[in-house]
Amino acid sequence: MKTIQKMYEHLNWANQRILETLQSIGDENQDVFRLFSHILLAEKVWITRLQGLDSSRLPIWSDVDIEVCTELVIQNEESLTTFLTNLANTDLDKLISYTNSKGKEFKNSVRDVLTHIALHGQYHRGQINSRLRAEGIEPVNIDFITFVR
Template structure:
């Protein structure tokens, strides 16, 4: 359980670091914003599913601006923090039933969902950093080891 919680502390830290870099970046790259908003919209979809609520009407890819991203970072951090407040180690094996964006039904453990969300964000933050570097902007160090130091 501690590892999963640390992954989410890292996720929130990394999201805030990306948000800060994008906020300070005067040369907005819509592809970078789209990747970041995708991370945040996906987090929103998964927390909705973890609560047993239909997520089919929520966007996964949607054009966003920095203000929308900032609000999603804040909202998602609060949602996951609240979710972890009531979560026990025994709950991690519980299966969540949900439908993906194409309507196909799945059953996945809470632990696997939480792991997926954390890894999914890190994957796309890597893509964001590649785009930043291509635009001549210093990438954001979101390595876990940097977080724990």
């Protein structure tokens, strides 16, 4: 549980750093904003699934502005913090059932879903950094080791 908790502290830190960078550059690069909003919307979908609620109508790709991203960063951090605070080690292997956006049903452990959320966001934050560099903007250092230092 300590490792998962640390992964989520890093996730929240990395999201905040990306958000601050995007706020400072304006909305010139819509592709970057679309990727960041995808991270946040996907987090919301997975949080909803972890809570045992229907996520089938929630978007995972949408053109949203920086204000919506800011709200999602705050909401997702609060929801994930609450979820993790109430989660016991024994709950990590509990299976959750959910239906994806295409209507297909799946079951995965809470542990696997939490791992997926953290890795999914890091993958797309890497894409964001690649696009920032291509635009001549300094990439955001979101390395885990930087976080733990």
